[in-house]
Amino acid sequence: MERLSKIFGSLVFNDNVMEERLPRDIYLVLKNTIHQGKPLDIKIANVVANTMKDWAIENGATHFTHWFQPMTGITAEKHDSFISPTSDGNVIMEFSGKELIKGEPDGSSFPSGGLRSTFEARGYTVWDPTSYAFIRDTTLCIPTAFCSYSGQSLDKKTPLLKSMEALDKTAVRLLNLLGYDDVTRVITTVGPEQEYFLIDKKLFKKRMDLKFCQRTLFGAKPPKGQEMEDHYFGSIKPRVAEFMKELDLELWKLGVLSKTKHNEGAPSQHELAPIFTVTNVATDHNQITMDLMKRIADKHGLVCLLHEKPFAGVNGSGKHNNWSLSTNKGKNLLEPGKKPYENKTFLLFFSAIIKAVDEYQDLLRLSVASAGNDHRLGGNEAPPAIISMFIGSDLKKILRCIENDLPYSEELLNRMDIDVDVLPSFMKDTTDRNRTSPFAFTGNKFEFRMLGSTCNIACPNTILNTIAANSLCEYADILEKSTNIDDTIFEIIKDTMKKHSRIIFNGNNYAQEWVIEAERRGLSNFKTAVDVLPHYVDEQNIKLFEKFNIYTKEEVQSRCDILLEQYSKTLNIEALTMIDMAKKDIIPSVCAYSKSLTDTALNKKSLSSDIDCSLEISLVKKLSSLNACLDIKIEKLNTSLLESKNYPNPKENAEFYRDNIKVQMQELRAIADELESIVGKEFWPFPTYADLLFSI
Incomplete structure (x- = not known):
């Protein structure tokens, strides 16, 4: 293998490439655009475009695409070649600044939630110069935002960039008031850990539910699952290791900071964790990662499953969103330091996030809401649907002392000693890790653990940035009127704790006692996506988004409708797939096995x-009875699917699917899974859990 330093970022038009290839004055203007958000003149864009094109062609590219993230949650791209005809019948390779800055895909063919009519087809992709262009296969991919002809955002990227800008402005404003006059920029950084399953491609092709739904709709529990806890951090099998090796290599070429890989808790489950980077870049990188996982798995005769719950009864897959704040001077604002009780900047920002999470529990919950994630939340290493914060005992004591005007005495030792002579002592972290907590402080960052594995991290981070910006803005308003900054800071923290400490919970979030306690505290418990999504359009939330120019009221409503429709469409596809599999595969197989038993008798x-x-x-009696019940359930589900068409309103339709279709699917599955446990293996029509989870 070539030296990693040569490979890393070799397919990225990054800062090193720009500095080397662009004229010095052009490079400095572009850097100013990237770091200060200054507009880019078309003359500058022409030079950048031509240089980018030459570099891309040298690296084997023949096409370019504006790579964007519509509200489908995945990426989209339309490829155009660099060729341009000449008068003598030949071609030259061209790429202009205009083509770099703006593209024009169809704005009505993507989900818009009513923002665009079918006949209003024009949509624009607009270059995001803060995220580097890269080459994939033979195409130059240019990260872009996507908006309508009337300027409304039709994507995940635009609101994210707006939220980063809002947080930057409010955080800088607050820090300047605290005396940090040299701070001109605050960025959010994210490191999204990605969980996934790998299964054999030949077995995958034998299951219609995996092909259409990315999860198993039927499947009896195998004799062995994850109860022995022998897969987590276990030795990586050779076939998986080869996949991981190639995945790392391809990610490194694209500048993705792939750092950690290991086996996860469930059989055939694994995880990849990157190093932190700026949020919008981390979002792009996570989309690249998921795409490459699928492509590379296919090359190795595997299929990568990114569904939140591909297999019932074992761990689901999440995406832990590690979120932090840093200044242009390299200061992590969530770093407590050796004496956090004396670190007023940390305590103020920490309190602001506590306030934000408590005030906007619904927004955080809906930012991760989906039909798939409903199967995962609440068990097997996934946090419950109740939003709460884990902050550790040290910080809780400090904040409680401030809240109650008590002196803080350092009671806990910072050094950990293990009674084995050859093992060194070490400094312990400010907090432990609570794996059941939805939103946990883990030393110098917050880990938002509720994201499902397919989730586009743009939405949760848009919400996080916006609600944090709101708290910081309110704090800055107070401090601007203060005559004694230090006293006012502690009054702000004290007031925050009195009003919002209910959101802090350091215990076991899985315990039933916590559900009762959370209700007593007045915390929300939105158990399903359909319960929480309508709160997108609550007046408080619309005012928040409009205050920071993240979304208009119409854009909020569109996103609410899109997510509700996606929920219904997901369940509709799953229900139709179940019916097809039950009618065409399971019932005939049960009949064949019954005939075999009858012939034997x-x-x-x-x-x-x-x-x-x-x-x-x-x-035969038992099989015949269950098969008849299965047929009845199939017909009932079919009838309900037809009835769902009577509910055209997105909210009412989603509620119908949740209360009727989903329940009937569970009933249908229960019968089929019981049949699987009885029918002879050679008669069962598709691979079982034992086959799928233990085949690699």
């Missing part, structure tokens, strides 16, 4: 009337 009787056939008779 008749053959026995033909030999001798004394031969005991009670087993065959009992099994």
Whole structure:
């Protein structure tokens, strides 16, 4: 393998490439655009575009695409070649600043939630110069935002960039008031850990539910699951190791900071964790990562499953969103330091986030809401649907002392000693890790653990940035009127704790006692996506988004409708797939097995009337009864799917799917899974959990 330093970022038009290839004055203007958000003149863009094109062609590119993230949650791209005809019948390779800055895909063919009519087709992709262009296959990919002809955002990227700008302005304003006059910029950084399953491609192709839904709609529990806890951090199998090796290599070429890889808790489950980077870049990188996982798995005869719950009864897959704040001077604003009780800047920003999380529990919950994530939240290493914060005992004591005007005495030792002579002592972190907490402080960052594995991290981080910006803005308003900054800071923290400490919970979030306690505290508990999504358009939330120019009221409503429609469409596809599999695969297979048992019994009787056939008779009776029940459930589900068309309103339609279709799917599955446990293996029509989870 070539030296990693040569490979890393070799397919990225990054700062090193720009500095080397662009004229010095052009490079400095572009840097100013990237770091200060200054507009880019078309003359500058022309030079950048031509240089980018030459570099891309040298690296094997023949096409370019504006790579964007519509509200489908995945990425989209339309490829155009660099060729341009000449008068003599030949071609030259061209790429202009105009083509770099703006593209024009169809604005009505993507989900818009009513923002665009079918006949209003024009949409624009606009270059995001803060995220580097890269080459994938033979195409130059230019990260862009996506908006309508009337300027409304039709994507995940635009609101994210706006929220980063809002947080930057409010945080800088607050820090300047605290005496940090040299701070001119605050950025949010994210490190999204990505969980996923790998299964054999040949087995995948034999299951319609995996092909259409990315999860198993049927499947009896295997004799062994994850109860022995022997897969987590276990030795990586050779076939998986080869996949991981190639994945790392391809990610490094694209500048993705892939750092950690290991086996996760469930059989065939794994995780990749990157190093932190700026949020919008981390968002792009996570989309690249998910795409490459699928592509590279295919090359190795595997399929990468990114669904939140591909297998019932074992861990689901999440995406832990590690979020932090840093200044242009390199200061992590969530770093407590050796004496956090004396670190007023940390305590103020920390309190602002506590306030934000408590005030906007609904927005955080809906930012991760989906039909898939409903299966995952609440068990097997996934946090429950109740939003709460884990901050550790040290910080809780400090804040409680401030709240109650008590002196703080440092009681806990900072050094950990292990009673084994050869093992060193070490400094312990400010907090432990609470794996059941939805939003946990883990030393110098917050870990938002509720994201499902397919989630586009743009939405949760848009929400995080916006609600934090709101708290910081309110704090700055107070401090601007203060005559004694230090006293006012502690009054702000004290007031925040009195009003919002209910959101802090350091215990076991899985315990039923916590559900009761959370209700007593007045915390929200939105158990399903359909419960929480309508709160997108609550007046408080619309005012928040409009205050910071993140969304207009119409854009909020559109996103609410899109997510509700996606919920219904997901369940509709799953229900239709279940019906198809049950009617065409399961029922005929059960009939075939019943016939085999009947033939066996008749053959026995033909030999001798004394031969005991009670087993065959009992099994045939049970199979026939269950198969008849299965058929009844199929017809009932079919009827309900037709009835769902009577609810055109997105909210009412989603509620119908949640209360009727989902329940009937569970009933249908229960019968099918019982049949699977009875029917002979050679008769069962598709691979079982034992096959899928233990085949690699």
